[in-house]
Amino acid sequence: MYGNAYIENNGKELNSLTANEDPIKLAEFEARIxxxxxxxxxxxxxxxxxxxxxxxxxxxxxSEIIGALPEGTWITRAPGFRRKMALMAKVQDETxxxxxxxxxxxxxxxSREDMTNDLITGKSKxxxxxxxxxxxxxxxxxxxxxxxxxxxxxxxxxxxxxxGPYCRALERICAEESFHLKYGHDNVVFLATGTPKQRExxxxxxxxxxxxxxxxxxxxxxxSVHTETLMKWxxxxxxxxxxxxxxxxxxxxxxxxxxxxxxxxxxRKNDETGKWEYTEPNWEVFKQVINGNGPxxxxxxxxxxxxxxxxxxxxxxLLNKNAKYVAPLS
Amino acid sequence: MKxxxxxxxxxxxxxxxxxxxxILNPLDxxxxxxxxxxxxxxxxxxxxxxxxxxxxxxxxxFAKEQYTRRGQCVNLxxxxxxxxxxxxxxxxxIFETTVNKxxxxxxxxxxxxxxxxxxxxxxxxxx
Ligand SMILES: [Fe+2]
Ligand SMILES: [Fe+2]
Numbered sequence: 001m002y003g004n005a006y007i008e009n010n011g012k013e014l015n016s017l018t019a020n021e022d023p024i025k026l027a028e029f030e031a032r033i034x035x036x037x038x039x040x041x042x043x044x045x046x047x048x049x050x051x052x053x054x055x056x057x058x059x060x061x062x063s064e065i066i067g068a069l070p071e072g073t074w075i076t077r078a079p080g081f082r083r084k085m086a087l088m089a090k091v092q093d094e095t096x097x098x099x100x101x102x103x104x105x106x107x108x109x110x111s112r113e114d115m116t117n118d119l120i121t122g123k124s125k126x127x128x129x130x131x132x133x134x135x136x137x138x139x140x141x142x143x144x145x146x147x148x149x150x151x152x153x154x155x156x157x158x159x160x161x162x163x164g165p166y167c168r169a170l171e172r173i174c175a176e177e178s179f180h181l182k183y184g185h186d187n188v189v190f191l192a193t194g195t196p197k198q199r200e201x202x203x204x205x206x207x208x209x210x211x212x213x214x215x216x217x218x219x220x221x222x223x224s225v226h227t228e229t230l231m232k233w234x235x236x237x238x239x240x241x242x243x244x245x246x247x248x249x250x251x252x253x254x255x256x257x258x259x260x261x262x263x264x265x266x267x268r269k270n271d272e273t274g275k276w277e278y279t280e281p282n283w284e285v286f287k288q289v290i291n292g293n294g295p296x297x298x299x300x301x302x303x304x305x306x307x308x309x310x311x312x313x314x315x316x317x318l319l320n321k322n323a324k325y326v327a328p329l330s
Numbered sequence: 331m332k333x334x335x336x337x338x339x340x341x342x343x344x345x346x347x348x349x350x351x352x353i354l355n356p357l358d359x360x361x362x363x364x365x366x367x368x369x370x371x372x373x374x375x376x377x378x379x380x381x382x383x384x385x386x387x388x389x390x391x392f393a394k395e396q397y398t399r400r401g402q403c404v405n406l407x408x409x410x411x412x413x414x415x416x417x418x419x420x421x422x423x424i425f426e427t428t429v430n431k432x433x434x435x436x437x438x439x440x441x442x443x444x445x446x447x448x449x450x451x452x453x454x455x456x457x
Contacts, residue, residue, distance in 0.1 A: 326361065
C-alpha cells in the first residue's frame, strides 16, 4: 500500500532539466508515451525520467515493507484464528509487493541493497501514514480498509503509467489488494455493527486516522511543485487533489452508511460542483512527520534495520562468492 | 526466556533507534533469477518476474512464495538473469519484415480465381 510519491522541490523547473537531452531522442521518447506505448528498461530515457521513477518506485516499495509493520504487530492479538490467518496473509502480500517493486526499481539501475541502506538511514521516504501507531484492533481494521482503499486509488492510476516494469508489478499488486480491502471492510463492519464498546472502538480509530488519511494523497495541488512534465511522461497519473476526491467519493458514503462520523464538520459533497469540500488538513504536521518527527519514524526504521541484521548470518551462509550483479530483466 | 506478553506494547525488544549507517554491501541480497510460470498443463510457461536468491533451489522456493501464493500454477522454471541472452529494443528493426516476404503469409496464396477459371474453361470445352 502506498500514498502518493513525495516529489521533492529542488527549485528547478523540470523543463530546464531536460535541456541537456538529445532533442531527437527526447521527441521520440515523448511520442512513444503519447501513443500509449510503454517504456522498457533498456530504452533511451531522459535522466530526469529515470531519477523520478526510481524515487517513486523505491518510495512505493519501502511503503509496502514499512506498512506491514504496524499491521504485523497485530497478528498475535487479532481476535480469533481466522483473522490471524487472514492478517498474516495480508502482511505476506504487502511484503511481496515490496519485493516486486524493488525489482521494478532495480531495472532502472539502483540495487536493492542501496535502496535498503537508504531506507534504514532515513535518506529515502515512504508513505507518511506508517509513522503512526496502530493502537487498537480497530486501528488495524481501519488501516486495512481505508489505507488500502487509498492505496488502490493510487495504484490503479499508476498502473496506467508509462514504465513497463512498474505497470506490470502494479497489475499483480492491484489484484491482491482487492482481498485486503474486503478483509478490512469486513473487520470494520463487524465492529460497527457490534456492541456499543466495539462501535466506540472503531469510531475512535476513525477519529485518529482521519488526518493521516487526508494527508495520504499528498499536499494540495495548489501548493505542490510543478508536475506538468511528470504528467506528460506518465510518471504521475493524477493530481493529488483528484485522487483525494476519488477516494472521498467512494468511501465517505460507506463510512456514513455505518452510522460512523468523521472528525471534520466541513466535510460534505457540494452537489453543484460534484466535489467534496473539507477542512484543509494541517500540512505543517505532514511535513514534520515525513521529515522524521512522527510518533513512530525511528522505531519503524530501527525494526527494519534489526530484521536485516538478524537475517544476516543466514544470508552470509548462503552467499555465493562468484555472484555477479545483473539487474533483473523486466 | 519467558515472555510476559505477546502484546508488543508490553514486551518491547529494546532496539537501538539511533544507528545511522547503512549495513548492506553489494550482492548481500544475492543475484536475481527470472521466473517462468505455467498456469496449467498444455500452455506455455510465461515470464512473471524475478526473485533475489543465492541458488536456483532457493529461487524456486522464493518464486513459489512470491508468484504462486494463490494457486493456479503447475510448474515453475527459474534461470539466472545473467544467463539470459537478450536483444535490445534499439535493434527491434531486425524483426521488421518487408513486402517481398509476403510468401511467408497464408493470404499470399489465392487459388480460387484460378480454380474458377479452370472450371469455366472445362465447362465450355464439354459444352
Ligand atoms: Fe494492501
Ligand atoms: Fe500492498
